[in-house]
Amino acid sequence: SQRAYYDLKLVAIQEIKPKEEVLKYVQEMERLFKDDPLNIWFRYGIYLKSVKKEYLEAIEIFEKVNEIQESGWSHYQIGLSYNLLGQIDNCLTHLGKAFSLDRSTREDARFFPELDNIRDRKDFRKILTNFEQ
Numbered sequence: 001s002q003r004a005y006y007d008l009k010l011v012a013i014q015e016i017k018p019k020e021e022v023l024k025y026v027q028e029m030e031r032l033f034k035d036d037p038l039n040i041w042f043r044y045g046i047y048l049k050s051v052k053k054e055y056l057e058a059i060e061i062f063e064k065v066n067e068i069q070e071s072g073w074s075h076y077q078i079g080l081s082y083n084l085l086g087q088i089d090n091c092l093t094h095l096g097k098a099f100s101l102d103r104s105t106r107e108d109a110r111f112f113p114e115l116d117n118i119r120d121r122k123d124f125r126k127i128l129t130n131f132e133q
């Protein structure tokens with residue numbers, strides 16, 4: 001399908017093109033596939049966070065996704081990005097929102113390596129499990 005083609009092309013473009021060209025392609029995808037801006041922008045946020053390590057820009061994109069429709073997974077990615085920036089309070093705030101919106105984020109967080117630095121914190125365990133201890 002046309003959408004599958006664009007999705008695969010996005011993967012390739014993210015590997016070989018500069019960020020500005022990736023953004024132009026994402027904007028083109030949004031114009032073509034008006035029914036799925038959430039997924040398109042979410043994937044761009046993942047690219048910024050995971051490939052480019054541009055956490056503040058990634059947070060802005062995930063916030064944009066949340067403006068379209070609040071998403072547990074977007075809050076989760078915002079929390080991970082804040083954690084990578086060393087902003088633990090902001091991280092925990094967004095992880096708490098993520099866990100309350102989408103239970104699967106809670107399951108992912110149980111073993112996700114990017115959260116190893118806060119795994120032993122009481123406040124993290126509390127929002128992860130919903131129990132004080």
